Amino acid sequence: MAASAKNSVLKIERSIPIVVLPEHETPEGSVFLTSLDQVAPAIVPTIYSFDRSDTSVVDVIKQALARVLVPYYPVAGRLAKNSLGKLVVDCQKKLGVPFVEAMADCDIENLGDKRLLDSDVLDKLVYRDPVEHILEVAPLLTAQVTKFRCGGFTLGIALNHCMADGVSAMNFMNAWAEIARGKPLSLVPCHDRTILKSRVPPQITGPYNEFVHISDVSNMTALYVEQLVYKSFHFDAEKLVTVKRMATKDEQVTSNCSSFVALAALVWRARSMALKMKLHQQLKLLLLVDFRSRLRAPLPNGYFGNAVAMPCCLCTMGELIEEPMSASAGRIKKAIKSVTDDYIRSRIDYLDMNRLEGLPVATLVISSWARLEYGNTDFGWGKPRFGIGGLPSSSCMFMSEGREKGIAVMLGLPLSAMDTFEKLICDLNDTQYTNIGIQT
Structure with missing residues (x-):
């Protein structure tokens, strides 16, 4: 072996x-x-x-x-x-x-x-x-x-x-x-x-950007013919401080943010650049948000089912790269903040009548398992190490590496895009996030 x-x-x-x-x-x-x-x-x-x-x-x-x-x-x-x-x-x-x-x-x-x-x-x-x-x-x-x-x-x-x-x-x-x-x-x-349960009659306040149709004007579908490579990237406490500083550099946009928001902004921008999207390419960022405590009447602690909302950031590639990283973080904070009781109930009503049909390649879905207690799954032989596989190409996952060890970022990309993404994500530098590999 x-x-x-x-x-x-x-x-x-x-x-x-x-x-x-x-x-x-x-x-x-x-x-x-x-x-x-x-x-x-x-x-x-x-x-x-x-x-x-x-x-x-x-x-x-x-x-x-x-x-x-x-x-x-x-x-x-x-x-x-x-x-x-x-x-x-x-x-x-x-x-x-x-x-x-x-x-x-x-x-x-x-x-x-x-x-x-x-x-x-x-x-x-x-x-x-x-x-x-x-x-x-x-x-x-x-x-x-x-x-x-x-x-x-x-x-x-x-x-x-x-x-x-x-x-x-x-x-x-x-x-x-x-x-x-x-x-x-x-x-x-x-x-x-x-x-x-959805309401009768439905009370939909929308709109919901995750349902907006976007076309692959950058021909990324051809890029995905390449071998998909999956990697994990480690962000220790020191790197997380750097990323948060990058995400709050322009305090006119956002003065503070969580590690999740800062990392999500960094990954969204770096992945979009690595895929060499055209400036007029529309792109989406979907964020999985646990809403158990966001309802006016919180769900029971033991609620067994899906209680996740999926607020969306929608913009063009040009808008994303021309704005400072703090503005991207601001978009993400605004999307997460929008997950209120009214938003959740309205979205449940909307989903009861509309299907979310697939995810185009210009979409990134970020979920965080950093706060989940998967390390407590002790059957009698100690606490486990937790692993996943088979991540969809549109998905990125954040996982905890312990209170002092930071966060692991995991995703898959075509080989050539992964090389670019790795360079962007590992060399944290504000100035590099300007028109790298962008098609007009």
Whole structure:
């Protein structure tokens, strides 16, 4: 085995999947899904890596799964369509969670950077059910425990985004881990998603820039024929101070901002330049904002579902690069501030009648998992390292590297664009953000 799984093929042996059902009887009927839940019924793979285990690890995790599926019973169901053609979770059809045990032929350290996994490695560590494309029978969750020669193991899961956003997924995983450690649930899930039901009649205040059609006038589609390269970039405390100083240099625009806002401004500008967009190219920045505490009546702590808004910054490439970075940060702050109770309720109504159809290449979606407690998912063998893979080409993710260690920025770009992006992002200098590689 070579030093890294990135330049060699990870070999594993998988068991035949077994189906894990809730340990006790659970409610039947169906669970309502909001228009936010129905936006992206995509499968999200994630990896939890642990450096040690023992002979009981598979049985403990499997038994805890059966138990956690009692309070989180919708996860054992399947999607269905109601009489209006809307998705619901059929809880009477309890087909359970496919569970796989696997053995790897290497040490866990051979995986390399576990935060952002190579697609080949991810495919080996996360079980993807062969019927996942068939709506009515596809599992909403799969689980795979892979043991390594060194004694470490990974837990790979594939969760349907209809079921949970990042916060809800972390709550589920931490509940699963609590049960594995013999602890009572610290957070009881709330499955009443009608709290976020659309209104009748709808009360839409819009407009919503994320739905504005933009054309690829820069022919970036041709650029994306190149090999996609995924990388992570580390911003320690010192670099974050520099980025925030760049984002607040012109205090007439914005006098202060968070690390998220400053980094988002930097990444948006650098990525747009790296893709060599024309000056009249329209571009969008979508920001995933958790609105649980932004409603007039906040959601219950254990709300299990999607509670994320997606405010949008819309401008041309010319506008973006001709304004100071502080102005870009100002756009982002304004977009985040717009996520109010009225905005959320109106957007839910709008989504109930309109679909968000794909994302053009001039769109960047930034989400931050920096505050999520994925490091608490301790099944009894210590806290894990958390990893993802299969990021869409339009997505960028921020992940915490610990209170003192800063933030990791992860994204994918065509090879030539990644080279330019890396130069821009690693050499923090205000003066370089002027007409670099811009087409007229």
